[in-house]
Amino acid sequence: MPSGWGLVVTGHSLGAGVAALVGLKLRERFPLLRIWVYAAPGCLISRSVAESMSSFCTNVVLGQDWVPRANLLNAHSLRDSIMMASTHCRLPKLVVMYGSLMRCLPRRLREEQLFHETDRLPPEPAEVWRSYCRLTASPVMAPALNFVSPGRTLFLRPLEHQTRANRGKYEAVWLSVGALQAEGLLISRRCLADHFPGSILQALSALAKDGSAETLSQGLDMPNMAEKRGSNC
Known part of the structure; x- marks a missing residue:
């Protein structure tokens, strides 16, 4: 040069x-x-x-x-949050997605109105959540997290x-x-x-x-x- x-x-x-x-x-x-x-x-x-x-x-x-x-740790954290919200949500997922896009959901819903407590989940979402927790217990590519x-x-x-x-x-x-x-x-x-x-x-x-x-x-x-x-x- x-x-x-x-x-x-x-x-x-x-x-x-x-x-x-x-x-x-x-x-x-x-x-x-x-x-x-x-x-x-x-x-x-x-x-x-x-x-x-x-x-x-x-x-x-x-x-x-x-x-x-965006790194692996944050991606895993976002994935966990989405799975928890989807399995614990009381409302139908279509209602949540459509309501969010169209801005027609109430702006101030209390947490208990939106989500089940973990120990009170209905049987089907409870099994999905337990299976998810088992599958993700051992993180992959830990050094790169x-x-x-x-x-x-x-x-x-x-x-x-x-x-x-x-x-x-x-x-x-x-x-x-x-x-x-x-x-x-x-x-x-x-x-x-x-x-x-x-x-x-x-x-x-x-x-x-x-x-x-x-x-x-x-x-x-x-x-x-x-x-x-x-x-x-």
């Missing part, structure tokens, strides 16, 4: 995972390499490797995006108190390795919309317009161009 040039590897979603792994390998040859990834999967690498990448890898995540939060996303995370979140004046405004914060995965999967209307590149670009543009870019750049630990010109990449 010509003197004075730097190498940046980037990608989005699954491409972000590939970029992080490729960049990690290329780092041996190009010590000044930087990795910028967007919405990288939360089940990519071990915590120790992610921490070792913090100085040269930045993962940008928007709002309630589900992909950076706590994998996390690469590097350090630049988290873009909407302002907590949205008004007409600050609608579409964001703040950016640095998160420690594994912090997003510890939140678990967030099921909401935004968990897919926040994953799209256009949504991330819109949030970054809003931050730049507000003058937050200069503040953020102080914590990015970007390479010094003079050092780069004096190195042989």
Whole structure:
């Protein structure tokens, strides 16, 4: 590589995972390499490797995006919650699904109105629940349960108190390795919309317009161009 040039590897979603792994390998040859990834999967690498990448890898995540939060542990937790809700629910499943889609279910149902207690389940759902618990007692791929996303995370979140004046405004914060995965999967209307590149670009543009870019750049630990010109990449 010509003197004075730097190498940046980037990608989005699954491409972000590939970029992080490729960049990690290329780092041996190009010590000044930087990795910028967007919405990288939360089940990519071990915590120790992610921490070792913090100085040269930045993962940008928007709002309630589900992909950076998704690892095996969270997937198993979501699966368990769905199975428990479906076996313990008093209402017909079709009523729940249709009512949720059409927004025609009462907004404030008490827990006892929606769910049976475990020790009072009807025979059929009780047997389904017991069978499920037996089948999932020994987790598969246990070493990979706590994998996390690469590097350090630049988290873009909407302002907590949205008004007409600050609608579409964001703040950016640095998160420690594994912090997003510890939140678990967030099921909401935004968990897919926040994953799209256009949504991330819109949030970054809003931050730049507000003058937050200069503040953020102080914590990015970007390479010094003079050092780069004096190195042989």
